Amino acid sequence: MVGKDDIAGDSRPVGGGSIPGSGGAPAFSLTLPQPSALPVLIAVPHAGRHYPGSLLERMRNPGFAALKLEDRYADLLGEAVAKATGAALLVAHAPRAMIDLNRGTDDVDWDMFLRARSARIGSYTPGLRARAGLGLIPRRLPGMGELWKQRHHEDELDARIAAIHDPYHQALGEALLTLRERWGAALLIDLHSMPPLTGRGAARGAEFVLGDRFGASCHGALVASCFGYFAQSRSTAAHNRPYAGGYVLERHAAPDAGIHALQLEIDRSCYLDSQLAEPGPGIGPMIELLSGLVRRLAGEVAELGQTASGPGWAAAAE
DSSP, X not given: OOOTTTSSSBOOOEEESOOTTTTSOOSEEEEOOBSOSSSEEEEEOSOOOOOOHHHHHHBSSXXXXXXXXXXXXXXXXXXXHHHHHOOEEEEEOSOTTTOOTTSOTTOOOGGGBSSOXXXXXXTOOOOHHHHTTBSSSBOEETTTEEOBSSOBOHHHHHHHIIIIIHHHHHHHHHHHHHHHHHHSOEEEEEEEEEOOOOSSSTTTTOSEEEEOTTTTSSOHHHHHHHHHHHHHTTOOEEESSSOXXXXXXXXXXXXXXXXXXXEXXXXXXXXXXXXXXXBOTTHHHHHHHHHHHHXXXXXXXXXXXXXXXXXXXXXXXX
16 A cells, blocks of 8 residues: 655555445545646546355355456556555545445345345336446355355445445545545546457457546536546557446536546456466556556646636536
8 A cells, every 4th residue: 555655745555434344444545645636636446355154155256257357456546656646645545345436335236145125125226237247245246146145134234334325425436526626627537447359349359438428427528538648558448338437426526616527447468477367567567558648648637627718517516
């Protein structure tokens, strides 16, 4: 984790939330330099690797399932880039198998639970992600089937929301407001990794997928700058397909109010070994590439903040 002397200002990480069944381990860590060096926050919601024993015991194939669910070592990328650039950093330690921080709290497959409250279900139909097995609590993976040996209890879901999901998103929202207050604008880079894109379509073989919810979450100039940077770096990038951004962008992006958000997916084979399990020789070049992107975007976000009128943010927030 980034230390106090690594970047400008007081940048000690602060733990937040807690992982149920872990003996009080923090659900996430936030590093927010004071004063901030850049108007950028890097968030890594899917790389958590703190698995309580009680969770592993209930998984059918914990080692393989965890590897497939995680954005494997994306936190190492985020930490190194934050250290190199001075960007703020929010890293989840709670594993995605326990709760998915890029899903809304209503994106639940209630068939996973031993007994669900009728008041909660009603005429409820699971969302597309939950029906696909990747809702708030993941249920299944392609090629693996069911992840769990038994159904969950509803009070477990409530505990995970209260201890992990709610405090994570509160910390994320407050950090973005702090950055906007200083710079006039702020950028969230929601950092993810993806398996190699080998199927058909325009995104086939892309090393990066940039998601902005089809223009809804970020100023177009920042998106164009990203693609210009990747082109100069001779890196292949796709836009919104197959990943346009999820709940994190939906909840926190407010470009009209000076808070911009991008979801950045990175091909794991670019920085992991051939088994996509451990850091590989590409991790150093990837850190350097991402650091350059963050510095470039930081300058442009600062310019957006300078050209915006202060009262406009208050009006937009209302």
